[in-house]
Amino acid sequence: MGVSSKLGNLGIVTTTVEQAVNWGRTGAMWPLLFGLACCAIEYMSSQASSYDLSRFGMELNRATPRQADLLIVSGRLTRKMAPVVRQLYDQMAEPKWVISMGDCASCGGVYNNYAIVQGVDEIIPVDVYIAGCPPRPEQLLHGILTLHEKVKGERIADWA
């Protein structure tokens, strides 16, 4: 009768707490409203009309690191800016992830000189690197989806 007859052959969906939590985390991963250089403009493009990051539950940029889950390092990181980025990362609450967007953030890019940190992974751990100078919004989306795949395989105990 009623609901039970309609559900009929659907059976029971089983899951683990871990999978359910990770699924939730990938669905609303709030990025930090943070931009360094050129890549930040492509990041803005990804947020805006044509690419629309809100499809992935990411339209809500938080300006304070305390409310953010994801740090997208978008652009070249200078030696003067490095302590600031480290502090922002430290202020983010766990669980937290980092995407290194673009060549400069990943490895220094074309700037092998006195001013630029040769990759943001010298100061913070990075989950996903995105190549490109700057990466197209599609590449950023691919990076974010790659991070989602990674998050789906994470164990809660690792964050505890």
Added chain:
Amino acid sequence: MAVAEPTQSIEEQRRWEGSLDELRGLVSERAITGETMLLNMGPHHPSTHGVLRLLLELDGEQIVTCLPDIGFLHTGIEKSIEDKSYEKAVPLTDRMDYLSPMSNNMAFSAAVEKLLDLDVPERGQIIRVICLELARCASHLVWLGTHAIDMGAMSVLLYAFRERERILGMFEMLSGQRMMSSYIRPGGVWRDVPADFLPTIKQFLNDFPAKVDDYEALLTKNPIWRDRAQGVGVIEPDVALAYGMTGPALRGSGVNWDLRKAQPYCGYETYEFNVPLGEHGDVYDRYLIRIHEFRESMKILNQAVARLETEKGPFRSENHKYCPPLRSELGQSMEAVIHHFKLWTYGYDAPDDEIYNAIESPRGEIGCYIHGTGANKPRRVHFKTPSFIHISALPVVAKGYLLADMVAIIGSVDIVLGDCDR
């Protein structure tokens, strides 16, 4: 996953080892006694348009002193160019003012051409004008969207970026890259426009004026926008001139100075367009000027597209000591192969001389100083960039306004930190 341990403990990070004495002379004595408040704005702040840090001294909400702290995006581009041949330096110039890379390419290329006394054929000049005006529109669109967000109008960004994507699509068509195009090079442009470029830009020119009307409908008569913008951040003409401001920030104060008219380049003197001028020098006037500049750019683009259809000459100089031959010639001509090999390995020698050349970027005068050595690399390259000048004027402009107005002022002078710090 492994999380790196912080290098310092939280207590160590919080401990401030500086002394207020360091600020003596920069802020008023009342800040030292604690009567006024010192507030740190940035370098991580959503409304500083990048990584600008401002140290503000506040009396209540009123700004008493504003001390800009720049250099958070200092990339050493000028120094890096000293180690590159002239052609290879062009991609580095892209990444200074990342909202209008074409203007940077143009400033550098025009300076190199002046140094080498290199001519640019007519078709190359027309393509350059098209690129520069499209870049002006793209840059103003980002400015419009972010400025509006800063002031609380969220939806404008979505409209502005919709049109910007179309311009970036055209840049990609021309150069293969959306943003960092490196398309304008010494002697002309990288390659001729593809066949489907003209229909695309015509369609865009047909659609865009109505979109500008849409932006105006959202903002120009909006009472909230007017309250936030009118009478705020007034720059007197003599102050603007004394600080060397250029571009819309100067023209908003009513000073008629546009390098496209005053020192024409790329044949701008042959195009018909007006230079919009403001009256009050406030945030609202600077907004109106950029909106009018969309329309003036459309005028120039329409004329340039008409010329491009009839002008069928070469798109870059045929002086193969400085400009590579066409790829199609490489299979037939040994001489072309030699020129190509020489240009992409060694480059070319430029005279031991110094020159300065300036163009009108969307933000103002972007000038390039080059000191050649007689060999294939420059001794010194320096860029005079509008954002640096405008940030240096911020303390004067911001004085006496409220903290919330600071956001409007920063947005209205349209600074790009990559342009400022380089």
